[in-house]
Amino acid sequence: MDHPQLKIIGTLHCGIHSLQEAPKNYDISEHTGTIEIESQYHEALDGIEKGQTVVVLCWLHQADRDVLTVYPRGDRSRGLRGVFATRSPARPNPIAISEFEILERRDTLLTVKGLDIIDGTPVIDIKKKI
Amino acid sequence: MDHPQLKIIGTLHCGIHSLQEAPKNYDISEHTGTIEIESQYHEALDGIEKGQTVVVLCWLHQADRDVLTVYPRGDRSRGLRGVFATRSPARPNPIAISEFEILERRDTLLTVKGLDIIDGTPVIDIKKKI
Numbered sequence: 001m002d003h004p005q006l007k008i009i010g011t012l013h014c015g016i017h018s019l020q021e022a023p024k025n026y027d028i029s030e031h032t033g034t035i036e037i038e039s040q041y042h043e044a045l046d047g048i049e050k051g052q053t054v055v056v057l058c059w060l061h062q063a064d065r066d067v068l069t070v071y072p073r074g075d076r077s078r079g080l081r082g083v084f085a086t087r088s089p090a091r092p093n094p095i096a097i098s099e100f101e102i103l104e105r106r107d108t109l110l111t112v113k114g115l116d117i118i119d120g121t122p123v124i125d126i127k128k129k130i
Numbered sequence: 131m132d133h134p135q136l137k138i139i140g141t142l143h144c145g146i147h148s149l150q151e152a153p154k155n156y157d158i159s160e161h162t163g164t165i166e167i168e169s170q171y172h173e174a175l176d177g178i179e180k181g182q183t184v185v186v187l188c189w190l191h192q193a194d195r196d197v198l199t200v201y202p203r204g205d206r207s208r209g210l211r212g213v214f215a216t217r218s219p220a221r222p223n224p225i226a227i228s229e230f231e232i233l234e235r236r237d238t239l240l241t242v243k244g245l246d247i248i249d250g251t252p253v254i255d256i257k258k259k260i
Contacts, residue, residue, distance in 0.1 A: 002138070003135040003136060003137065003138075004135070004136045004138075004189055004191070004252075005133040005134070005135055005136075006133060006134045006135075006136060006223050007133065007195070007222045007223055008132070008133075008134075009222050009223070025260055027260065041198065041214075041222065043198040043199055043212055044198040044199070044212040044213045044214045044221070044222070045212045045214050045215070046199060046210065046211055046212030046215060047211040047212050047214075047215030047216070048212065048214055048215045054214075055227065057223070057225060057227075059134055061134070065137070068171065068173040068174040069173055069174070069176060080176065081176055081177040082173055082174040082175045082176030082177050082178060083174045084167075084171075084174045084175050084177075084178055084184075084255075084256035084257070085175070085176060085177030085178045085258055086177070086257070086258055087257055087258050087260060091174070091255060091257075092137045092139050092171065092174070092254075092255070093136050093137055093139070093187070093254045093255050095187060095225065095254070095255055097185065097187075097227060097257070122134075124222075124223045124225070125214075125221060125222070125223050125225055126214035127214070127216070127217055127227070128215055128216055128217050130155055130157065130217060
């Protein structure tokens with residue numbers, strides 16, 4: 001169990017093209033976009049329907065994986081904080097947890113609301129919200 | 131961006147030794163245990179303190195990664211469901227999201243409450259709860 005390898009299950013498409021444009025968190029975002037799930041995972045979507053809110057894990061492929069401390073929200077006045085005490089994308093495993101509302105589902109294409117992630121980001125998991 | 135490799139940042143130690151003993155979710159668990167973070171990530175814990183509730187991502191190394199549908203909670207009467215519509219450990223990337231209360235912190239050793247994960251499970255991320 002040294003370095004488990006992730007499988008990319010889909011890709012997120014949206015109008016957010018830079019980190020500057022991205023809302024800080026899903027809970028303050030009205031952005032919509034689509035999640036295109038790879039066809040081989042079609043069956044794994046059984047039960048996913050319009051109107052649900054789901055938990056989506058994305059792999060933040062542009063994040064710096066070697067940074068251990070950050071200025072929370074870029075505010076230098078409060079000093080450096082360990083990445084594990086923040087929601088910064090910079091961290092050893094840059095996995096984002098978001099909650100998206102499903103506005104529409106067409107086969108393996110999910111239209112979602114609440115995006116805080118940039119266009120082209122790989123999706124690695126979808127879970128029922130508890 | 132084919133198969134990103136995860137870094138193991140720590141290991142969970144607790145008295146839960148089988149899936150049968152594990153509570154279904156962290157929100158119904160009173161189990162306590164420890165998270166031992168690798169010393170190289172010491173700085174990344176700056177700001178993590180006793181009394182906080184943190185989000186912890188674990189890699190469920192015993193889960194079946196090739197299963198796409200499951201009987202939710204083992205109940206066959208409701209039929210098969212796609213894994214992305216469930217919280218089943220079985221899924222392409224078996225990452226568990228839990229929320230643990232930190233009862234004590236000693237350097238890189240965190241004593242936590244709310245465990246729904248078996249002993250020896252690798253930890254891959256800790257985040258501030260939002």
